[in-house]
Amino acid sequence: MGRNPKLRIRLSKVQDNASKVVDLCKGSKIEVGGVAKGVCGNVSVARAMVDGGCSFLADSRIQNIINLKKENLNIPFMLLRLPMPSEIDEIVSLVNFSLVSMTEVVKLIDEACRIQNFYHDVIVMVDVGDLREGIWPSESEIENMAKTLKGCQRVRCMGVGTNVGCFGGVLPSPENLDKLVQVGRELEELLGYKLEIYSGGGTSSLALVEKGIMPLGINQLRVGEAILLGSDVTGRRSIPYLHRDTMVLEAEVIELGRKPSVPIGAVGADAFGNVPTFVDKGVRLRGILAIGKQDVRLEGISPLQEGVYVLGASSDHIILDLEELAGEITIGSTISFKVDYGAMLAATTSPYVKVVIEER
Numbered sequence: 001m002g003r004n005p006k007l008r009i010r011l012s013k014v015q016d017n018a019s020k021v022v023d024l025c026k027g028s029k030i031e032v033g034g035v036a037k038g039v040c041g042n043v044s045v046a047r048a049m050v051d052g053g054c055s056f057l058a059d060s061r062i063q064n065i066i067n068l069k070k071e072n073l074n075i076p077f078m079l080l081r082l083p084m085p086s087e088i089d090e091i092v093s094l095v096n097f098s099l100v101s102m103t104e105v106v107k108l109i110d111e112a113c114r115i116q117n118f119y120h121d122v123i124v125m126v127d128v129g130d131l132r133e134g135i136w137p138s139e140s141e142i143e144n145m146a147k148t149l150k151g152c153q154r155v156r157c158m159g160v161g162t163n164v165g166c167f168g169g170v171l172p173s174p175e176n177l178d179k180l181v182q183v184g185r186e187l188e189e190l191l192g193y194k195l196e197i198y199s200g201g202g203t204s205s206l207a208l209v210e211k212g213i214m215p216l217g218i219n220q221l222r223v224g225e226a227i228l229l230g231s232d233v234t235g236r237r238s239i240p241y242l243h244r245d246t247m248v249l250e251a252e253v254i255e256l257g258r259k260p261s262v263p264i265g266a267v268g269a270d271a272f273g274n275v276p277t278f279v280d281k282g283v284r285l286r287g288i289l290a291i292g293k294q295d296v297r298l299e300g301i302s303p304l305q306e307g308v309y310v311l312g313a314s315s316d317h318i319i320l321d322l323e324e325l326a327g328e329i330t331i332g333s334t335i336s337f338k339v340d341y342g343a344m345l346a347a348t349t350s351p352y353v354k355v356v357i358e359e360r
Ligand SMILES: *Cc1c(COP(=O)(O)O)cnc(C)c1O
Pocket: 035, 037, 038, 060, 080, 081, 163, 201, 202, 203, 204, 222, 223, 224, 225, 226
């Protein structure tokens, strides 16, 4: 049995998703990196991504990369988040390539390489409109970055990349990704050498590959959500050719009984400062689960059984309405949920949720 709550991950489905994404992209001469940050850099999941054909692994946290490096996966690692100056010494010794947008940071990387006798590859991020990271694609910012890179002895510019659908929710399009290609060509011109990598985003960019409208030149994607969950939250879709039942969250019932559906007494605020509202449905069967907001994102879970409704949660409890549940339920039963990206992220990060790998 083992400790609850659990997140059960079906590894064969994750691997199959990875190989389907890799095959799709191969048709457009695009390599795929597997992004493991959504499962807190889980080693088994990362291995399934590699076995599925991903050509590198990527994570936003250096701690996850350090952990994965112990596994002899024999694959390059990319740091997805822009480096903190304080972690650059570690980055140059542990990571194969990082994403950069600041000239100051490029200089710091070059200096750290000189001291430690390393060389380091960077991908210059370009903001094509989502307003998260990246240089602005203006003449002066491109020239400035090129000048800095040319002044480096040990930093090599491997390519350009962009991120869409994250902060601004901007969808990838042939137009904004073509902008990335143009910026890359300008950089090549200024640097005097070819860039190997044109990295065109993550899961949301797969739609362009499927439709055959990915701009020529884009030759890399960094994919997490599609492989892990078979969904594309930015594009608001399930990806039909991928498994969506890759993981299940299970939590245990610790109280079960009939109670009124409206609280009794003067109502102040709940544990998180919100004033709750209730609909009077009379006396109903309710259950309490031993899992809470500390472990999961409430909006991101959906019960897998019919007749289970999430009423709310506090830090350590989720309250359910079970009146319409057809099956048997007792104290100690578990209730299963599907998770979205945010709920998966929280669950795998919580030390209280046990990740159970269901083997291939
Ligand atoms: C998280 C992240 C990705 C992966 O995004 P998905 O939508 O999960 O595919 C790619 N690139 C960067 C820079 C990221 O931070």
